[in-house]
Amino acid sequence: MRDLLNVESLTISYRTRDHLVTALLEVSLTLAQGEILGIIGESGCGKSTFSSVIGKLLGPAGVVENGHITFGGKDVLSFSGQELRSYRANDIAYVFQDPMNTLDPTKTIGAQFRRLISASAWRQKAIEALAHVGLTDWRRVLPSYPHQLSGGMAQRAVIAMALIRKPRLLIADEPTAALDASIRCSVMDLLTAWCAEIGSAMIIISHDIPVISNYCDRIGVMYAGRFVEIAPAEDFIVGPRHPYAMALLASEPGQEGEDAVLQSLEGSPPPSISRAPGCAFADRCIYRTAPCSAGFPPLVACGSSKVACIRLGDIHGEAAS
Ligand SMILES: Nc1ncnc2c1ncn2[C@@H]1O[C@H](COP(=O)(O)OP(=O)(O)OP(=O)(O)O)[C@@H](O)[C@H]1O
Ligand SMILES: [Mg+2]
Known part of the structure; x- marks a missing residue:
């Protein structure tokens, strides 16, 4: 598969009143099409x-100190004006946690679709997009203001608006954190099914590891501004390699041992x-030794995964390559 997105050595900080707060440190990652x-x-x-720097959405406090982002071979960080507008309108789309923050509260759902699609057939396209996300009652949805919809309906409308223009990356x-547990799976199902249909790649951020492992091809685990493990989902879920990823998974409900006690991850980030x-x-690491504090551990290949830990050989009894 060809690469769609390439992030290289990205370091980002935020300017506060008296200093810079680091948010990402030398992060590199590639994402294939679809x-x-x-x-x-x-x-x-x-x-x-x-996720926000990929769309150049950092806001005025964000500072890209180092690194590159290429999307379809183009240098995203150099985009401005019409090129940036076109990238945001046609190539990428976002779905955030709270649909009420994404939708304009002063405009009906119909008016918000109309703003997105300039073609005269906007109404038919909007009806089809709403049907795609299970909102078949368009006679009610299109004239509604966001607050007149349930959270689940509003998030479905947001998804329809995000995918109607067939972005290459969503x-x-x-996306489901603000929704009732009962509809989370159906919202994830329709998001991933529609993306698969149009061949769109996806980055899903979630605290819900079962959701992530069900729907994703690969999983990236971040800690303190870096990826510490990037692994195929099916390998990750049966055997994470980084001590942080191991502890994170062990603290998930359903991972209790024979004593039925859930392990908690001591300390805080x-x-x-x-x-x-x-x-x-x-x-916080139970495997730490003195050299762990000496230098930044690079991401190195470990089986089908990439892991940033110098103790891999000792922990898993295998040498990283
Ligand atoms: N606008 C900002 N100004 C200053 N610091 C910021 C700003 N936005 C984020 N940060 C800081 O950057 C770091 C990364 O924040 P970020 O929001 O990317 O984390 P996150 O993993 O998405 O967290 P969460 O799971 O709570 O959403 C944090 O230390 C945060 O406090
Ligand atoms: Mg966040």
Whole structure:
């Protein structure tokens, strides 16, 4: 499969009143056309920063200190004006956690579709898109304002608006976190099915590891501004390699051992992302040794995965290559 997205050595920080806060550190990743990548990791590790910089949506405080992003071979960070508008309108689309923050509260759903599709056949296209996400009652939905829809209906409308123009990449940042548990799977089903139909790649950010492992081809685990493991989903779910990923999975409900006690991950992530050399997880890691604090562990191949840990050989009894 050809690469669609290529992120190389990306370092991003946010300007605050008196200093820079690091959010991503030397992050590299490729995404193939049509591939579904899931990203997991504790709050503050940089997931949303990573997803927003792909659309050049960092906001005025965001600073790209280093690195490149190419999309279909084009340099995203150099986009501006019409080129940036066209990229955001045609190549990528976003679905965020809260549909009410995405939709314009002052306009009906119909008016918001109309703004997206300039063609005279906008109404028919909107009706078809709504049917695609299970909203067949378009006579009610199109004239409704967002607050007149349930959260699930509003998120379906957002998905329809995101996919109607057949983007090459859909970025879903916790797309089901604000929805009732009962409809999360159906929303994920329709998102992934529609993306597969149009050949769109996807990046799904979620705290829900079972969801991520069900729907994704690969899983990227972030910790303190870096990917510490990137692995095929089916391998990850049966045997994560990085100690943080192992601890994260072991703390998932359903992973209780014979004593029926769920393991918790001791400690908390660093309050701010440090650039000091050494593995950021070392303080919480049961496998740490003195060299763990010496330098940044690079992502190295380990079976079908890439893992950033210098203790892999000792932990798993195999040498990383
Ligand atoms: N606008 C901002 N100004 C200053 N710091 C920011 C800003 N946005 C994010 N950060 C900081 O950047 C780091 C990464 O934040 P980010 O929102 O990307 O994390 P996240 O993994 O998406 O977290 P969550 O799971 O809570 O959504 C955090 O330390 C956060 O406090
Ligand atoms: Mg986030």
